[in-house]
Amino acid sequence: RKKTSRPLPPGPAGWPLIGNLLEFPTHGAWLTFTDLSKKYGDIILMNILGSQMIILNSAKTVTDFLEKKSAISSDRPHLTMACDLAGWKKLLTFQQYSERFRQYRKFFHRQLGSRNSLATFYSVEEDETRQFLCNVLQDPDDLAAHIRRTAGAIILKISHGYSVKDGDDPFVELADKSMANFSLVATPGVFLVDHVPVLRHLPEWFPGAGFLRDAKQWRKLVTETATKPHKFVLEQLAKGNMAPSFTSRLLEEGVTPEEDILMWASFSMYLGGSDTTVSAIYAFFLAMTIHPEVLTTAQAEVDTIIGTERLPTFEDRDSLPYVNAICKEILRWNVVALLSTAFTDYEIFEGYFIPKGSMVSANIWYILHNEDTYPEPEVFRPERFLGDNVQPDPHDACYGYGRRYE
Template sequence: MSDIFSASCKAALKPLQPGSMFFLWAFIGLTITLILLSRRSRTRKLLPPGPPGLPLLGNLFQFPRTHLWLRLTEWRDQYGPIFSVNMAGQTIVVLNTFELVTDLFDRRSSIYSDRPRLVMASEILAGGFLLPAMAYGERWRRMRRVAHETFNVHASERFRPMQEREAALLVANILQEPKRWSYYCKRNAASVALTSVFLRPLTDSSADHIINRMDEISRSLTEASIIGTYLVDVFPIMLYLPEWLARWKREGREHHEAYTAMFERLMSDLRQKLQSGQFEDCLGASSLEAEDRGDLSKKESAWLAGVMFLAGADTSAGALHVLLLAMTLYPNALRRAHEELDTVIGRDRLPCFQDQKDLPYIDAIVKELLRWRPIAPIGAPRRCTQDNWYKGYLIPKGAIVIQNTWGMSHDTAYFPDADEFRPERFLETNGQAADFVPTTNTQKNFAFGSGRRICVGMNLAYQSLFINTACMLWALNVQKALDKNGMPIFPSRTEIIDEGLAVFPAPFECVLVPRLSGISQTISHIK
């Protein structure tokens, strides 16, 4: 009997054969997978509704690389104002109404202010210093505080004289070379950004190399921010690979060092200006003061200034392209703008910020531009930091939550004829509301985001868009270009170039001509 027991023990302790080991690990793996799938299935039933997907991969292959907002809006029409999708196990919840965004991003901002992890863009290329993508924590609060002190609603007013000069210069340049209007719109946006951050207006071509280099940095960071561009964003464990096995990691580190050197060189030049007595308010000056107080490190100060320039230049230029597209396609809106400008301003001077309260239609045009073709049609994603129940649905901890700005701005429940450009939506006539009067607060169209992560430069951006719109429409008539047969060319209303977080209308032709005699003389002193 004891021999039988001893033999049984030896058999039990005998190492498994390779084939047996394979089946054992396969069984364990299958069991774990089934448990995870079971849990995920139960959780899925608690989430907002959404499109069906594949096992494990979910809706991964249903996400387009570009124009994602159009797919999200299609799903909104099918599944409702709040829906969820599964990206290979990552839950994404999409918000499509003003009410939803206000309830979650504003009223529950304490758990909806974090960002999802962007390994390549934020951690490698930016080294953890990319403010818009930074985790909601102590560093973000310190850097954001400095930017807010410079660009809040009252502090931004100090930049208005500079913005008026830049708007006049934009008009003068277009009058001189009307076919290069796109270049001058981009140059205007870059000059305002450079001046408000580094005190370096683009008065000549001497700073063009800075603009070109900054454009390269912006494109690199934007491309890296698109999930799927780099596998490390899908499989973060790859971050721990040694550089000799991960060329992208070595190149990313080298790019980060080059970007940092660029930003620190600009800050060093600014410090020399300030020490020589050329003091004007700008974000860079505020960053240097914070650095001297010990509130920011040298690197934090440089990256804050550099990123704020990058964030402002492209978006402002895109909005001016939308303005000229709208004026080309909607001559009645242009005609009404001309009538208001002629009545309020006359023909002897350019508009200024003091005229804003007397130019409600120009202000309505600006608001409608931001609604009709939002430059950022999808808000930067948030990360939910704890399980949250909302309207009977579970938004689990770790879920990515997205504001579909395009879907919100084209919701026919709020905006009848949403695809049409109608500034009257933002007007009140004869004491009665027009078709839609959302608010007099420009933030409430959500073009600049919402909650604690709302765009910190929105006041400066709105000021630039208003004064540029007023000055360009005061000075210029916008006409359709003609083809070789003399027939008008209608630009595409729908074709959009998707460059990541910001978009531009597809290149189009229009004819810009002076609408008043003597305009060149009126603004000749600007040059």
């Protein structure tokens, strides 16, 4: 009674029963949320057919809610389309803050949790980057394809010890298709069945049940994308020539091949690392094309510190401040993952009542484009991160918040 006496967060009024269903954005949600935040403030509530969605639009509210209250805000919403219909249930992203989640986390921590463990993968990244530069030099018109291939090559080598083929690679293609599907099914509000789960029991032939037929196709695609690279590692293991990778190291540590958590942990890595890096590298080329003066300054730094006889390596990173500032500005300017979504138990927050079971979405895009924090946010300006008055490091926001990412 005491809790419900607090007001709910403000937000657009909506309609009886359906709430904000008609105005809930299914595309460009971060922009709609940003506009709403200018009208209603940093904490907004939207209601879709009775499901509550809280949108947090500032670094302070996100940190206070998702980090300081991480004990009650580290679960994930159960999206019926993604988890029950389209086959994504076992992906790390959809795990509740459960024993299984902690097991995935242990795997990631052991293999990637320190600078030293990450360093074991540097040679893969450097070799593939050299190959990438040769490919771009030979065939500059196909830049986007070279970027996708390189990102796929690096992550598949790290996750499964797999070397991608020249030209179109079947595993890279599967990852691309799966990622496109993931982006669709992981966005709350796109599928009505996420808000009215009983719709999943409609017969497939029923008018409007096309989503069930789509889900069947997607389930096949997701299973194939998860199992094929895993089978590849097991075949290599049987032949006695398994290349070192995230999967092979866990097998060597005693995780048995039958444990499906192994396959899904590696798949989560391979998926998490493919499209994100592609987006960041696309943004780098776009930024350098529209800001040649930034490229000139960066090239001058590389020429002065490294010289012209060799390519930079990871070891040079700390001595290239301008290049590092470009990397930060890429992740701010072109936010890769625009929203981060958690699921929460009820709580009083900033004087508002947050209903049990609300989805909480952090508007990462706006946090990194707020004009008070980053003046002229749409301008690509690496100098933000250099000199005396540096602006906040985008790394604190762009990889997500809370206990899952610390």
